[in-house]
Amino acid sequence: MVTYGSIYQRLRKNKNITLQNVVRDTGISIATISRFERGLSDITLAKLAPLLAAIHVTCKEFFFEYDFALAAAQKTPREAIHGVMADRDLPFDHDFLHQSEYSTQTVADILPVIAKRAAAFQENATQYNLLMLAYYCAMYGFLKHTPDTHSIDILRHYLLNVDDWGVFEIELFIGSSMFYAPADNLQMLRTGYRKSQRLGISKEFGPLQYWLLASDFTVLLALHDLPRAGEVLTMLQSQKSDGTLTGQVQTMFFSGWLMIAQGHVAAGERICRSAIAIFHVLHDQQSEQNWTTKLENILQDPTAGYILLSGGMG
Template identity: 20%
Template sequence: MRNLGFIFRDIRMDKGYSLKDIADGILSVSFLSKFERGDSDISLSKFYLLLERLNMTLDEFSFISNDYNLTQVETLMKNVRNAYENNNINLLYKLEQEEIYMWKKYNLSNHRYNSIMIRALAYDLNKQLELNQEDITLLNEYLFKVENWGFYETMLFGNSMSILSIDSIIIFSKEILIKTQLYSRIRKNKEKLIRVLLNTIFYCIESKRPLSALHFIISVEKILERHSDLYFEKVKLLYLNGIYKIISGNSNVGIDMSNKAIQIMNALGDINAVNNHEIYLMGKIEFLNKTSRVLII
């Protein structure tokens, strides 16, 4: 990676700003020049102000400084997502082993957490896989001890739900609104938070915890009231709210709500989502019909 000052200078010149344009009111022109030449370091607070003057986000600067490549975590998650969406358990196993190797080599705990998360996603695809209770305990301990969850902790929890008990899922999901508050104004963190809560609703429904499901439905509704442009999340909530109503005895309204959500997915051309959600909805309706029958002997 090149010196940050060199990269900053290239961006400044590319945008057509002079040293004085950027430095004015933040630091001296001579100090900024030294920073750009790599002769001096700069405080993080000053650097943020300089980026704002360049009309650039920290994510954009990081992307450029990494030679226009994704970060290691972003690359890992891209590969994990590709393997999971294609039901490629062999690739997930390979990625898990790579993270274990990195953990043992560098003794960095995040690689071990990554390996546990990948194992959880593989387990979600194949419930026959063995789980290590020590890993599950370690994951629980880490999530409990971190007071302020950033994007990483939210992602870690959301992708590891399949190996956690429903009680742990509910406890963490109730805490998540508090634990993520520090970073709540960052859009990608907010989107990840909502998607995690949507998954929580699903797990509550599957575990026959309707009151908990309702609690999180209401929580997500309140968040989405302030975000009118999160269409995917709203459609997903509409669908899950419909499923909740079906299992709670209001089947006609619930079926109508879930079908409306599926129609929106169909209009958007997401055929895989349409098929998966239709199958799940039919399963709930079929189960409802079975449990509503009167047994005659």
């Protein structure tokens, strides 16, 4: 069984640090530490910090080791462990993270999910259960071309009235952004971007701001609102939360995409292919293939509803 204590014990022993040394460094009794390591009791966060300092392990490293051990204990294939661990960082349940790709042809598949969400809300009327029920009802209405204004209003009210946007709010907006009229969409995007600015200083969470903008750029294109898509592209080009080369290349691709949608097909395609060529130079074959496929679809119809909801951390 994987416990926080068992992970602590393994890390301590890996470094050849004795319990006596930890006691001397922290002032925490040997009995308390021993019970923690054996999974017999928990400790407070106030005690965890000095315990980790005593074995030269950071908090992020400790929780990474715990998540990795959990995934390994579930006999998760090594190549899939990254996805499992990424899911643990997102404040959603399994159904939301791994939902099917619904379409107008499979809209009936959402009905059992709505029934499940309704039952969950009736049993436990939490804010989370209400938002998830509203999300799937809004999704159903969106695909049926009969907007569920009540459910959309619930989502909009929550996102506009929370004081700050964190991982939950960004992911919820990315997942629901196509439900809103373009003007409402852009208002909510600007609000969320402003309320999540603090995340930009984090290497771990900073890229979420980039994907908040990038995914909504594609949503506005799918809604055929090129002027507002252009406003979001300007935000993408000026934001610094993803200063990586990959982020810059993707933004370059988006600028070509918008030009194609505006009717400047040849010039836009040149920019897109220039962006793809950078992946080729970097020997990033997967990205090169992925964005080449995207370009082929875009050239067929740049606003056909090709939406990139890639805001996840995984």
